[in-house]
Amino acid sequence: MSGDGQPSSHWFDDEAGPVVRPYAMTRGRTSHSAQHRLDLIAVVVTEAHADDPEADHTLSPEHVDIVELCRDAPQSVAELAAELNLPIGVVRVLIGDLVDEEMVHVTRPVPPAQLVDENILRDVIDGLRAL
Numbered sequence: 001m002s003g004d005g006q007p008s009s010h011w012f013d014d015e016a017g018p019v020v021r022p023y024a025m026t027r028g029r030t031s032h033s034a035q036h037r038l039d040l041i042a043v044v045v046t047e048a049h050a051d052d053p054e055a056d057h058t059l060s061p062e063h064v065d066i067v068e069l070c071r072d073a074p075q076s077v078a079e080l081a082a083e084l085n086l087p088i089g090v091v092r093v094l095i096g097d098l099v100d101e102e103m104v105h106v107t108r109p110v111p112p113a114q115l116v117d118e119n120i121l122r123d124v125i126d127g128l129r130a131l
Contacts, residue, residue: 038077038092038095038096038106039077039108040076040077040078040088041076041077041078041108041109042076042077042106042107042108043074043075043076043106043107043108043109044066044070044074044075044076044077044080044095044098044104044105044106045070045074045104045105045106045107046067046068046070046071046103046104047102047103047104047105049102050067050071050102050103050104053067053068053103056101056103058101059098059101059103060094062084062086062090062094063094063097063098063103065084066080066084066091066094066095066098066104067098067103067104069083069084070104074107077091077092077095080095
């Protein structure tokens with residue numbers, strides 16, 4: 001009810017702004033085919049040919065924001081979720097859409113188990129010096 005006794009025309013707080021449910025941003029999808037590659041530390045990079053994402057009217061404002069944020073500097077999935085103030089699941093679906101549209105690509109840091117052990121490198125160098 002408003003101050004004059006009339007029913008309120010909206011149900012959200014004026015200071016909060018309009019409310020959009022996360023599933024509306026993803027058109028009801030909760031996962032994406034690329035989901036398995038999108039862990040929290042996966043790094044999203046804007047493709048060089050993605051000049052003006054706003055010109056693509058099929059992209060949502062959130063898609064455009066992701067492309068623009070990753071243009072300045074590569075961002076992790078976790079950083080994007082924090083910057084956009086969106087749930088991680090929503091951000092993963094949106095990034096998956098952008099990967100499909102070839103607007104961004106995703107890279108993953110090398111797992112520590114696959115990094116070369118420093119001691120092995122020292123042994124190789126010592127072996128080469130001994131020759």
